[in-house]
Amino acid sequence: MPKVSSVVVPYAAYLRVYEPLGAFPEPERGHWARYARRPDRPSYQDELRRSLADLVPTPPVAVPVQESGDAFVLEVDGVLCVCPWRTRLRGWQALEEFGEELPPPVLDAVLPPVVRRQAALDYERWLARNPDARPWIRTATWQVPLNWFVLVADEERQYDKGTAEAPPVLRYRTPMVQARRRVARTLRTLRDTMEEGPLIDGLVDVGRWLEEFHPRSLVELDYGGLVHVLPAGELEDDHSAADVAEGVEALRLGDGAAAGEAYARLVERWRAVRDRRSAN
Numbered sequence: 001m002p003k004v005s006s007v008v009v010p011y012a013a014y015l016r017v018y019e020p021l022g023a024f025p026e027p028e029r030g031h032w033a034r035y036a037r038r039p040d041r042p043s044y045q046d047e048l049r050r051s052l053a054d055l056v057p058t059p060p061v062a063v064p065v066q067e068s069g070d071a072f073v074l075e076v077d078g079v080l081c082v083c084p085w086r087t088r089l090r091g092w093q094a095l096e097e098f099g100e101e102l103p104p105p106v107l108d109a110v111l112p113p114v115v116r117r118q119a120a121l122d123y124e125r126w127l128a129r130n131p132d133a134r135p136w137i138r139t140a141t142w143q144v145p146l147n148w149f150v151l152v153a154d155e156e157r158q159y160d161k162g163t164a165e166a167p168p169v170l171r172y173r174t175p176m177v178q179a180r181r182r183v184a185r186t187l188r189t190l191r192d193t194m195e196e197g198p199l200i201d202g203l204v205d206v207g208r209w210l211e212e213f214h215p216r217s218l219v220e221l222d223y224g225g226l227v228h229v230l231p232a233g234e235l236e237d238d239h240s241a242a243d244v245a246e247g248v249e250a251l252r253l254g255d256g257a258a259a260g261e262a263y264a265r266l267v268e269r270w271r272a273v274r275d276r277r278s279a280n
Contacts, residue, residue: 013225013226016219017083018076019081019213020076023216033080067086068086084136089135092126142276144221144270145202146199146244150244150245151221152179154242158170158173170227170238171222173221179219190248229273230273246262247263
């Protein structure tokens with residue numbers, strides 16, 4: 001497969017769901033079974049490079065014209081699990097959020113209004129034919145949302161400091177059943193101890209998304225390109241999932257001071273990332 005670019009595109013984290021092959025209907029199941037045997041399957045950086053290349057033409061391609069036939073593949077306890085990219089669907093959804101993040105003049109320079117209008121019309125027509133569509137991957141730029149850390153535990157943390165040829169890797173993987181249980185337990189605690197707000201709303205949204213998938217799926221939280229933002233020492237010492245779990249447990253026990261300390265550690269750890277975002 002030809003490389004689109006040699007540039008490494010950083011600063012995005014991912015929440016992925018890998019569903020067992022048997023959860024897919026035919027003929028899609030057959031496609032993924034054949035795909036899993038390919039030796040040249042692309043990486044997440046290849047997906048980002050392709051998306052970046054689409055922004056270079058004039059006018060830019062806001063959303064791929066065709067849906068991707070690629071996926072990430074894992075074997076879990078002898079079962080083949082697949083996480084389809086669904087790049088086109090995710091592109092439409094990201095475009096809706098994109099308009100809220102940039103000032104109008106900057107947004108118009110990056111993606112002209114006519115391009116955005118056409119993409120919105122295409123999405124509306126497509127969604128009418130595919131009302132139950134949902135992505136297998138969620139993306140967050142310049143951060144890992146706190147509600148993502150609720151899904152995983154510190155003992156599921158996988159860290160590889162990398163080499164000169166390969167960047168470091170920091171990710172968590174957990175069975176779907178565990179992720180759902182943690183969401184339910186945390187929601188009970190938050191609703192008992194605080195007012196409704198963005199934290200609870202975000203966790204409800206993630207929980208509903210997880211319910212869309214097969215119960216034997218695997219959930220992966222991947223720092224992705226954020227490993228390029230956090231200094232190596234801080235990355236190795238990053239145990240944000242443990243801090244979130246500690247804070248939630250402290251809230252459950254009514255220990256506001258301990259909950260505040262756990263939150264303070266999270267804020268301090270991610271301050272450098274927020275500063276980089278502001279500078280860009």
